[in-house]
Amino acid sequence: MEQEDDQDNIDFLPEAEKVLRDVFESQPKHSEGIVSCEILLI
Amino acid sequence: MKPISKAYVDALEFIDAVRKHPQFQNLRRTVGRRKARKFELEDEFFAEVIDRMEQETEHYIDWDDISEFFTRRGRPRTTIQQLQQSEKAMIDVALSSDPEDKAAQTTGKTINYNYQRDGYDSDPEFHTYSKEVEYEFKLPRGQVDLSPGKTRWKYDIDEEQLKHRTYTAESSAEPTRHDRSYQIERPETVSHKLSRGRSVPHYLDKRFGAIYKDKNTLHYTLPEPFEFDSRDRSKKKSIRERRIEEDIRAIREEEEKMLKHTFRAKSVPASTTGRL
Numbered sequence: 001m002e003q004e005d006d007q008d009n010i011d012f013l014p015e016a017e018k019v020l021r022d023v024f025e026s027q028p029k030h031s032e033g034i035v036s037c038e039i040l041l042i
Numbered sequence: 043m044k045p046i047s048k049a050y051v052d053a054l055e056f057i058d059a060v061r062k063h064p065q066f067q068n069l070r071r072t073v074g075r076r077k078a079r080k081f082e083l084e085d086e087f088f089a090e091v092i093d094r095m096e097q098e099t100e101h102y103i104d105w106d107d108i109s110e111f112f113t114r115r116g117r118p119r120t121t122i123q124q125l126q127q128s129e130k131a132m133i134d135v136a137l138s139s140d141p142e143d144k145a146a147q148t149t150g151k152t153i154n155y156n157y158q159r160d161g162y163d164s165d166p167e168f169h170t171y172s173k174e175v176e177y178e179f180k181l182p183r184g185q186v187d188l189s190p191g192k193t194r195w196k197y198d199i200d201e202e203q204l205k206h207r208t209y210t211a212e213s214s215a216e217p218t219r220h221d222r223s224y225q226i227e228r229p230e231t232v233s234h235k236l237s238r239g240r241s242v243p244h245y246l247d248k249r250f251g252a253i254y255k256d257k258n259t260l261h262y263t264l265p266e267p268f269e270f271d272s273r274d275r276s277k278k279k280s281i282r283e284r285r286i287e288e289d290i291r292a293i294r295e296e297e298e299k300m301l302k303h304t305f306r307a308k309s310v311p312a313s314t315t316g317r318l
């Protein structure tokens with residue numbers, strides 16, 4: 001059971017997660033529909 | 043927590059922005075993720091995970107996928123599936139190709155190219171070969187270079203003779219008239235013997251062609267492996283390559299096992315042989 005849970009563990013520092021989250025929120029967002037349309041066009 | 047998981051961002055722009063973040067330099071050598079028990083990806087620093095994300099991610103990425111790159115699994119499940127599919131396709135291609143060539147490419151098997159002829163006639167008039175050229179090309183580590191478009195052969199060369207010739211060539215780089223040793227050691231060409239005998243000087247001999255040339259006067263090109271080639275050779279095999287090789291080996295073993303299987307009939311049951 002422990003082996004199943006192991007792969008989803010996250011070990012990075014909270015500061016790193018904060019950086020990622022800040023950057024993600026600062027980026028322009030695309031909705032799921034637009035993304036899938038662009039992928040289809042490509 | 044804000045529900046940001048359904049929004050997508052441009053992956054490359056996101057990665058660039060992370061690298062330009064003021065705290066990135068402080069965090070780059072911190073733990074990005076640790077190795078999972080079931081997966082082969084080793085421990086990585088934060089910057090290494092970002093680098094790998096740049097290589098493996100698609101054009102757009104959402105928050106869930108970003109977090110999955112930092113899990114011990116190391117990749118989103120969809121990426122893992124895509125990798126497995128591409129590996130399977132590569133295995134199929136490898137199995138459908140010529141096994142001899144594949145073995146040569148993967149295991150560095152030495153192929154004997156000796157006693158093949160070159161593509162040119164020695165005698166352009168009669169289209170005959172003066173002799174069969176013995177081809178041999180071995181890299182310093184004893185492996186045949188199989189890269190396409192690269193010269194594979196060299197002529198059969200007596201190493202002692204080669205040393206001697208290079209020595210004489212160096213010593214007689216600029217021969218003078220008074221240099222007797224140069225005049226004495228100067229080799230006679232084959233053409234003397236073939237055409238007019240020893241009495242006729244070589245400059246009167248009008249014969250021309252490869253078969254009339256003396257072996258000692260030929261200049262050989264010694265192919266050497268390129269630096270980038272040796273660099274590739276010493277490079278460690280990637281996980282994908284190792285997996286493919288293992289899978290191919292397993293499939294081959296399974297096939298061998300099936301081919302060597304002997305069917306044995308069971309003994310006739312007692313109900314058949316015995317009296318009713």
